[in-house]
Amino acid sequence: MQFxxxxxxxxxxxxxxxxxxxxxxxxxxxxxxxxxAALGSLVNLxxxxxxxxxxxxxxxxxxxxxxVFLAGGNDSFNMLVxxxxxRYLEYTDVRRNLALPRNALLPFSQTAQGQKxxxxxxxxxxxxxxxxNGDLAFVAxxxxxxxxxxxxxxxxxxALLPDGLFSHSxxxxxxxxxxxxxxxxxxxxxxxxxxxxxxxxxxxxxxxxSVSGVNVIQSAAGTLPYVIGPNGSRGLTDxxxxxxxxxxxxxxxxxxxxxxxxxxxxxxxRKKDAIExxxxxxxxxxxASGYDDTVIGGGQLGEQLKMVFQVIKARGELEVRRxxxxxxxxxxxxxxxxxxxxxxxxxxxxxxxxxxxxxxKGDGLSDQVTTFTASDFGRSLTSNGQGSDHGWGGHQIVMxxxxxxxxxxxxxxxxxxxxxLDVGRGRLIPTTSVDEYFAEMACWFGVxxxxxPLVLPNLNRFYDLTRPEQPLGFMNLG
Numbered sequence: 088m089q090f091x092x093x094x095x096x097x098x099x100x101x102x103x104x105x106x107x108x109x110x111x112x113x114x115x116x117x118x119x120x121x122x123x124a125a126l127g128s129l130v131n132l133x134x135x136x137x138x139x140x141x142x143x144x145x146x147x148x149x150x151x152x153x154x155v156f157l158a159g160g161n162d163s164f165n166m167l168v169x170x171x172x173x174r175y176l177e178y179t180d181v182r183r184n185l186a187l188p189r190n191a192l193l194p195f196s197q198t199a200q201g202q203k204x205x206x207x208x209x210x211x212x213x214x215x216x217x218x219x220n221g222d223l224a225f226v227a228x229x230x231x232x233x234x235x236x237x238x239x240x241x242x243x244x245x246a247l248l249p250d251g252l253f254s255h256s257x258x259x260x261x262x263x264x265x266x267x268x269x270x271x272x273x274x275x276x277x278x279x280x281x282x283x284x285x286x287x288x289x290x291x292x293x294x295x296x297s298v299s300g301v302n303v304i305q306s307a308a309g310t311l312p313y314v315i316g317p318n319g320s321r322g323l324t325d326x327x328x329x330x331x332x333x334x335x336x337x338x339x340x341x342x343x344x345x346x347x348x349x350x351x352x353x354x355x356x357r358k359k360d361a362i363e364x365x366x367x368x369x370x371x372x373x374x375a376s377g378y379d380d381t382v383i384g385g386g387q388l389g390e391q392l393k394m395v396f397q398v399i400k401a402r403g404e405l406e407v408r409r410x411x412x413x414x415x416x417x418x419x420x421x422x423x424x425x426x427x428x429x430x431x432x433x434x435x436x437x438x439x440x441x442x443x444x445x446x447x448k449g450d451g452l453s454d455q456v457t458t459f460t461a462s463d464f465g466r467s468l469t470s471n472g473q474g475s476d477h478g479w480g481g482h483q484i485v486m487x488x489x490x491x492x493x494x495x496x497x498x499x500x501x502x503x504x505x506x507x508l509d510v511g512r513g514r515l516i517p518t519t520s521v522d523e524y525f526a527e528m529a530c531w532f533g534v535x536x537x538x539x540p541l542v543l544p545n546l547n548r549f550y551d552l553t554r555p556e557q558p559l560g561f562m563n564l565g
Contacts, residue, residue: 213441230517277307288406385439468513
């Protein structure tokens with residue numbers, strides 16, 4: 088069976104700084120200023136989760152984060168493009184045969200004061216409309232960083248750069264873990280789930296759902312994603328087939344046997360858990376959804392997001408108030424050809440996000456679900472002939488009713504070649520760290536300012552926890 092159920096929370100007993108039993112949730116937001124960012128000598132996520140649950144407001148305060156991972160490295164400088172005359176010329180000078188026609192770019196209804204005039208790839212019409220309606224924002228030039236970097240420090244201090252920079256596997260891992268200087272199997276959404284686990288009911292195996300296989304981003308000590316497919320939890324092959332009663336009875340007899348060997352015992356227990364959790368999951372979805380004629384386009388990405396939507400509708404039956412989801416669309420590593428394949432991928436993304444947003448709005452769930460993109464890295468501004476190569480900083484999308492949309496957050500960089508952020512071939516140093524990007528959403532999810540370093544240990548290199556302002560400001564925490 089495809090699943091990874093939660094195990095008992097053991098906690099993380101690694102020594103850190105001092106901590107007291109202070110008020111951890113802070114009214115389930117980051118709005119209150121913390122006195123000290125120092126954290127305790129004993130980090131026990133289970134204990135912190137219980138404290139968070141005690142402080143949480145009553146009622147339907149359900150919230151979900153949906154990560155849409157664009158595997159391979161999205162060329163986001165052809166997704167969000169300068170439209171102002173001078174900056175468009177810079178763009179065409181550096182992109183050359185990869186540049187999009189200016190008259191094809193989709194304009195926004197208005198440009199925030201002080202921001203550059205930008206437009207969208209022509210396949211992103213629904214994304215543009217959602218942005219104009221205030222439910223979608225872009226975060227510009229985000230990437231993995233150990234600490235703030237300049238071109239000089241990039242050249243002189245390679246030890247301060249993220250491990251395996253420009254490598255797919257290393258950069259994907261760092262987007263998943265938010266730990267740029269070490270290898271880890273602990274993902275930031277997994278650590279986030281651990282902190283709020285007691286907000287969910289006893290069947291909290293469904294607090295982290297992956298519709299795209301095993302991943303690191305939702306994994307942590309005591310937390311593993313429940314892995315399903317676009318058609319839900321599959322269970323054991325043939326288990327629910329009507330004419331397989333004899334086989335089902337044979338397996339049941341095997342499961343009822345007593346075994347002496349510890350490995351056999353563990354295997355049998357895992358198989359029993361698989362059958363039980365599959366039944367709980369299937370029953371919850373059948374009860375909540377019934378006949379569901381929701382259509383979410385966008386090919387395989389849309390199929391994954393439709394299953395996310397169905398699971399969200401079953402939140403009451405599954406007894407969850409906090410959930411994270413992981414979906415993925417591959418194919419973005421466009422070395423040999425960029426323009427046509429990128430257009431097709433953005434069309435899928437636009438259809439999937441547009442229909443998913445419409446489904447959430449139709450069920451009154453838009454304010455409770457925040458969807459965000461992530462990708463290995465941005466890509467090189469310069470062409471390698473027909474495509475672009477591995478880069479660093481790139482732009483991301485965040486969508487939902489709680490998003491302060493209709494604007495660009497972070498700094499949209501200059502795109503001329505050899506500018507102060509260009510470390511070669513138009514690979515741009517990020518001006519916003521993944522830590523700041525994730526912290527904004529962790530705050531909305533219900534993590535207090537004191538808890539943020541437990542989820543994002545590298546955050547204090549980019550954000551002062553004593554500041555009253557949010558890390559970036561794109562989430563409405565009210």
